[in-house]
Amino acid sequence: MKFISKTKPAGLIALFILLSINNAHSQTLPEVFNEAPLEEQYRYLHEQTRIYNNFRAIREDMFQKIRRNSIDSLNRAYQDIAAEIQLKEQALAEKNSAALAMEEMQVERDQAIKERDSLFLLGMPMSKTFYNVLLWSVIGILAVLAFAAFILFLRSNRITFQKTKDLKELQGEYDDYRKTSRERFEQQSIDHFNELKRLKGI
Secondary structure (H helix, E strand, C coil): CHHHHHHHHHHHHHHHHHHHHHHHHHCCCCCHHHHCCHHHHHHHHHHHCCEECCEECCCHHHHHHHHHHHHHHHHHHHHHHHHHHHHHHHHHHHHHHHHHHHHHHHHHHHHHHHHHCEEEECCEEEEHHHHHHHHHHHHHHHHHHHHHHHHHHHHHHHHHHHHHHHHHHHHHHHHHHHHHHHHHHHHHHHHHHHHHHHHHHC
């Protein structure tokens, strides 16, 4: 009896497996294994198979089908992951390329701005700000010199006018003096001549 009680579960399991094999050969696979998602296929197995002594009896064709489906799903998942990784690497490469192009554009922009804001004076490069400061400084200095020259011209003109006036006055005084001197000399000559005549007459 003890031997029978020990071998009974094993015999039942073997019998159940044989019945499952016979049923596998006599039945076709449900459509759920061909069309439904993998989660529904496992749900179908869970609901449609029975458990005996912690063993679940699954038809061999169903097991092989869901095994192939699981492997196919994993392969597709691996392919999707590889594709995502490739897309990510491609996007990263494009981002790095765009960043490099941006840096080059920024360098070119800075160079263009520098060239736009710089001028050459006597072959020396200088910024427009320094050029403007230098230009207005030169203009200011020239304006000051021109104003100073104008003031000096006015002063010189006034002095020249005053000297000319003084010279005319001096010339008038000299002419008057020369006229007076000539008249006095003539009068002295006449007086001397008269005196000589008077002496000769005596």
